[in-house]
Amino acid sequence: MSYGIYIGRNLTADGHAWLAGYGDEPSSHWLEIIDRAEHAPDATITVGVGPDSDMPGHRTQIPQAAQTARHMRVSYSYYLGVPAPITNGGLNEHGVAVRDIWSTSCQALIDMTPKDQTGPNYSDLARIVVERARTAREGVDIMAQLIAEHGYSCYGGNSHIIADPDEAWVVIQFSGGKGLWVAERLGAESIRASRPGYIGVVPTEPNETFLYPDHFIQTAVDLGWYDPASGAPFDVNAIYGDGKGPWKGMAWVEEEMRTRAAKAPITFEDVCWAIQTEKLTGDTAGYGQVVPLVHPEHSDLRMMWHAPVGPVTAPLVPVFLGQTEVPDAFAQHRYLTTGEAHRFLDRRKEAADPDTVSHVAQGIEVSESAVYEFKRLMHLAFQDEALLREVWDHWRLMEAQLAGDLPTVLETARVLLEAGKPDLARRVLTRESSAWLEDALQDCKALVGSGYARLRQRDILNRTGKPLAPEQFW
Known part of the structure; x- marks a missing residue:
């Protein structure tokens, strides 16, 4: 389902906007940094959903861009049959950040969706925007053009927040196979949470704040869902x-963030809290991201704060666009990766069936899995309130120390x-981020060891088959 929150720059202590969130998916997650690439004039990419997806369709080829941007993202291996690898977005070298968030269409539109739907799916749209967009508005235009030219493959409707240092847009795509989408601009005074993606009343003509295709209003009229003569407002959420x-x-x-903003400018810690609080974040949160929306002097200095699981029990650690690699522990592992249960690190049957060979590199699989270790810590902490508070305090202290070290590393x-020494700069960024991620993992393992021993000794390990977790809003 996923969650995102945008905070406009006029409300923050740092004087820049923030985009934060996480993805809600059950499968494996891993951090990737993808380099800028050049593509041949006739290059294509495969998009859409297949016949085995929960809402079936046909995979198709669409043109690739001549150049795709360097970017970083979290990928994962499964959601409702959408072909892997899947992404909810990330951050690119131009400062455009994307968060994908579920947004259901009405049942009537879902029922209208063709069984042979074609066109980019939600992950395709997120990935293509971070690969191609130079501004948030261009990201909206790219999505609009893709849907108009190639269609849209859905699993019931979806949305994205696309942001840059100057503005952000909420974009909702609807089921039904009718090419329906709508976008709302967010600005310097905005606070917007999405879960699901939400847009309410829009004017009956597009303007600088609201965008949609020419047939957006007329489609509702044709379906008998809206009567312009009534004078009623066009409520997107109510109609579509x-x-x-x-x-x-x-x-x-x-409301909580507006209350904080009224008392004092919103801080980095406030933004992190919005995706860390146990009222909003639990086991379903596959990872965490916090992106400062800034324009540094060099694109290599762009960065985001990353947590390998829901950051209620994991720290957010800086990752730089300029670093050259991700530690093996934070790369893709077989743990929770869809399809790996029938694959092996063994090639003896590869000739007869290539899918019997694992998609994970053997050298990475033998490393520790950050997702696995941090999941262990999460489920220990969820069994004991005192341990949860101890873990929370430990990671918040680590984040404060990292925030103090970050300016020196960037400088x-x-x-x-x-x-003129970019290779040395990238070496510094890679070394520092990798060391921070490794320190977090080692602290996690220490907390797991002590937490498990304490819960076992007190005989309070939950073996009932009914998981314990803090109460959440969703």
């Missing part, structure tokens, strides 16, 4: 969506870049 308005958790976190890399 679930009709529930902003969900309770969205309203709660937005060191900047000086090297200005001196």
